[in-house]
Amino acid sequence: MRDLQRQLDEIRAKVATSVIDGTIPSLPVEVAAPVAPASTSRVVGITDDGYEIVYEGDAAAGKVAVPESEESMRRAPPRRERAAEPPAPRVSARTARTPTREREAPIPRADEANDEYKAAVELVRAGSHADAVAALRAFLTRHPRHDYADNAQYWLGEAHYAQKEYPRALVEFRNVIETYPRGNKVPDALLKVGYCYQALGQAEKSRAVLEQVVNLYPKTEPAVIAAKRLETP
Numbered sequence: 001m002r003d004l005q006r007q008l009d010e011i012r013a014k015v016a017t018s019v020i021d022g023t024i025p026s027l028p029v030e031v032a033a034p035v036a037p038a039s040t041s042r043v044v045g046i047t048d049d050g051y052e053i054v055y056e057g058d059a060a061a062g063k064v065a066v067p068e069s070e071e072s073m074r075r076a077p078p079r080r081e082r083a084a085e086p087p088a089p090r091v092s093a094r095t096a097r098t099p100t101r102e103r104e105a106p107i108p109r110a111d112e113a114n115d116e117y118k119a120a121v122e123l124v125r126a127g128s129h130a131d132a133v134a135a136l137r138a139f140l141t142r143h144p145r146h147d148y149a150d151n152a153q154y155w156l157g158e159a160h161y162a163q164k165e166y167p168r169a170l171v172e173f174r175n176v177i178e179t180y181p182r183g184n185k186v187p188d189a190l191l192k193v194g195y196c197y198q199a200l201g202q203a204e205k206s207r208a209v210l211e212q213v214v215n216l217y218p219k220t221e222p223a224v225i226a227a228k229r230l231e232t233p
Contacts, residue, residue, distance in 0.1 A: 113139075117148045121155055129159045150176060150183030157192060170196040187213060187222040194226065 116139050123132035136156045140149060157172030173196065176189035194209035213226040 113143050113146055114148070116142070117146070117152055120152065124155050124159050124162070127162075129163050132159045150180035150185050153179065154185040154189055157189065161192060161196065164199075166196045166199045170200070187217040187220050190216075191222040191226055194229070198229075 116135070120132055120135035120139055123129075123135055133156060136152050136159065139146075139152050140156070143149060146152075153172065153176045157169045157176065160166075160172055161169035170193060173189045173192045176183065177186055177193070180186070190209060190213050194206045194213065197203075197206035197209060207230065210226040210230050214223045214230070217223045
């Protein structure tokens with residue numbers, strides 16, 4: 001290590017001295033550049049500073065350079081023009097239709113069902129009870145799961161009650177409670193059940209039902225009406 005360091009110091013001293021004298025220093029180790037094979041390289045000249053100008057590959061063989069785009073055009077096979085395709089047949093609007101919707105049965109719209117319900121209730125209020133019963137039954141047959149189904153069932157009992165058909169009205173009012181227990185017409189239907197029992201001369205049952213209305217649905221209009229009826233001897 002000491003010998004190497006001493007040699008390196010001597011070289012640095014010689015380089016510094018030669019730079020000062022203006023002479024070009026000689027490298028301590030000669031570096032040989034790789035020489036291309038004779039078959040693929042050719043010396044064509046020497047530059048002013050002593051470097052050789054060497055051609056390699058196609059240039060050494062004397063071939064003219066061709067741009068890449070032109071070379072690819074030469075190598076690519078000639079393109080074949082596609083035969084013109086026949087035009088697609090025209091389809092008329094009539095033949096393009098799908099007949100599936102025409103075969104499907106029409107589905108009643110929600111507003112049509114609402115109109116049916118409202119028309120049936122108006123018949124009850126107008127006193128056309130027989131027509132109202134027919135209209136309400138038709139509505140329940142067509143729309144058993146409609147939002148107004150429990151209301152229609154209630155008004156069916158009202159139509160029979162107005163005609164003093166108390167046994168039939170009792171059945172229809174009880175159907176409101178049993179079929180639609182979570183419906184908004186249950187308190188009203190239970191109140192009318194009490195009325196039907198009273199009209200049929202069953203005072204004890206009537207009183208028991210009216211008390212249920214007061215206890216189960218306090219602070220509601222049916223409960224207020226039931227409480228007043230209970231106060232009547």
